[in-house]
Amino acid sequence: MTHRIVITDFAFINATSPYSGLATGAFMMTAVGLICCFIRRRSKSKARHSAKRRLSEATGSCSIPIYAYKEIEKATKCFSEKQRLGTGAYGTVYAGKLHNDEWVAIKRIKHRDTDSIEQVMNEIKLLSSVSHPNLVRLLGCSIEYGEQILIYEFMPNGTLCQHLQRERGDGLSWQVRLTIATETAQAIAHLHSVINPPIYHRDIKSSNILLDHDFKSKVADFGLSRLGITEISHISTAPQGTPGYLDPQYHQCFHLSDKSDVYSFGVVLVEIITAMKVVDFSRPQDEVNLAAVAIDRIGKGRLDKIIDPFLEPNSDAWTLSSVHKVAELAFRCLAYHQDTRPSMMEVAAELDRIRLSRSELSEEKYSTASSEVSSCSSSNLSEKPLTVMVKRAELENGSLIELQTGAGSFNSMDRVRDNSPVSVQDPWLSEQSSPSSSSLLNNVIQ
Numbered sequence: 001m002t003h004r005i006v007i008t009d010f011a012f013i014n015a016t017s018p019y020s021g022l023a024t025g026a027f028m029m030t031a032v033g034l035i036c037c038f039i040r041r042r043s044k045s046k047a048r049h050s051a052k053r054r055l056s057e058a059t060g061s062c063s064i065p066i067y068a069y070k071e072i073e074k075a076t077k078c079f080s081e082k083q084r085l086g087t088g089a090y091g092t093v094y095a096g097k098l099h100n101d102e103w104v105a106i107k108r109i110k111h112r113d114t115d116s117i118e119q120v121m122n123e124i125k126l127l128s129s130v131s132h133p134n135l136v137r138l139l140g141c142s143i144e145y146g147e148q149i150l151i152y153e154f155m156p157n158g159t160l161c162q163h164l165q166r167e168r169g170d171g172l173s174w175q176v177r178l179t180i181a182t183e184t185a186q187a188i189a190h191l192h193s194v195i196n197p198p199i200y201h202r203d204i205k206s207s208n209i210l211l212d213h214d215f216k217s218k219v220a221d222f223g224l225s226r227l228g229i230t231e232i233s234h235i236s237t238a239p240q241g242t243p244g245y246l247d248p249q250y251h252q253c254f255h256l257s258d259k260s261d262v263y264s265f266g267v268v269l270v271e272i273i274t275a276m277k278v279v280d281f282s283r284p285q286d287e288v289n290l291a292a293v294a295i296d297r298i299g300k301g302r303l304d305k306i307i308d309p310f311l312e313p314n315s316d317a318w319t320l321s322s323v324h325k326v327a328e329l330a331f332r333c334l335a336y337h338q339d340t341r342p343s344m345m346e347v348a349a350e351l352d353r354i355r356l357s358r359s360e361l362s363e364e365k366y367s368t369a370s371s372e373v374s375s376c377s378s379s380n381l382s383e384k385p386l387t388v389m390v391k392r393a394e395l396e397n398g399s400l401i402e403l404q405t406g407a408g409s410f411n412s413m414d415r416v417r418d419n420s421p422v423s424v425q426d427p428w429l430s431e432q433s434s435p436s437s438s439s440l441l442n443n444v445i446q
Contacts, residue, residue: 064128065140071098072142072149076106086159088207088221090119095154104139105155109148120148123222130195134187136210136220155218157211160268164206164275171310174319176215177272178326178355183217184209185348188265192258192344200256204264205245205278206271244278244289249338259338262347266333270294273327275308291334298331318361322354329354 075096076083085093091109098104109120120141127138142149160180162168172180191199201222208221241247247263250256267278270290278290287293297306303324307313313320329350335341342350 064124064138067098067140067142067151069142069144069147072096072106079108103154105152107150107152120150123150126199126222130191130199132187132190134183134218136218152220155210155212157213157215159207160209160211160217161206163211164271165277174311174323175358178322178351180209180211180215180217181269181272181326182348182351182355184219184268185265185344185351187219188261189344189348192261198258200258201261202256203241204261204268205242206268209268244291247338248336255338257338258344259341262333262341262344265344265347266330267291269326269330269333273308273323273330274306275310276306294330295334298327303327318358322357325354326351
């Protein structure tokens, strides 16, 4: 009986001990923690599976490599500020090296809401469906831990905007700027006219034009892009884009079409000519918007007031002429009514003609000089017989042909200059530079 009492008393003491309550509480907390961890892991697994499924749907038959988040962290050194290339409205871009030891551009989406996920999937879908030498290539993505990360080919020379604003480099020559404009126009024209259904970029701007080692341009950032519908002239959607580049008719009427990209590209052309900021509140109130400034100056024949002095447009006739031709094209792109703007195919073709006119001009000058030599050598330069000797001396500005005769010598380039449509000394004649008699710039280049 006594033995039973002892056991009972011990059990009573043990049950009422404070240590038993602590043990029970710890056990319960551990159990709850494990359950929460399991639920969280299962939720992440479902989200990852859902993202992969949507990724598969977005890319279709095209296989986009999926990288582990740990690889991305390692490549960017935990998203180090030293490796940050730039920050935009929808994310930050970092330079990094993946397993193949090649530099890539890693875009980490800033917002993690439903809208940003849709933009990521939209960009993956569009980039995986098109291929063009002047469109940036998508190399992979990462979708772990709620992150949306896109991996692109690395463009070492940054953006066109950075060079125009002198944030990088010492400035771009006119020939380089014109080539960049031509390549960019060709890429956008490809989206509009070759892809079916067409793709409207909706965010054409100089900061979305990337430059490689050789300053070859590539259009990037398709997050806002939309597929067009070929059966109708426009689609209705809420205006999105960057202030200063946004088509005013699209902004007012919600009518999105290929001509909205044309307007934005017209602003880029003005940037290329002027190197001015698209929106600058340090300018007078009526000049804050660069497009408005350009329309006013070009329309009034005062383009020379806003041309980037770095270009030295008066250094030679071709530069002066081509700058004015590009300005006229930009003026047409910036027309308020969409129907009066040219198509991107027309814009690309015109820019290519302007760019190639330099080489054609050189051939024309050489051909004209050669014909002058032939004409002079076959005619009587005096009543006395003359011995004609042709000597070609290579000069910095081209070939100088001298005719030496028994009566003396003279420089035939004086005669060539009189007949040539281009001369660095003489003013460019408007009827030779303008594509039509109704050119807006007839009174500018005289």
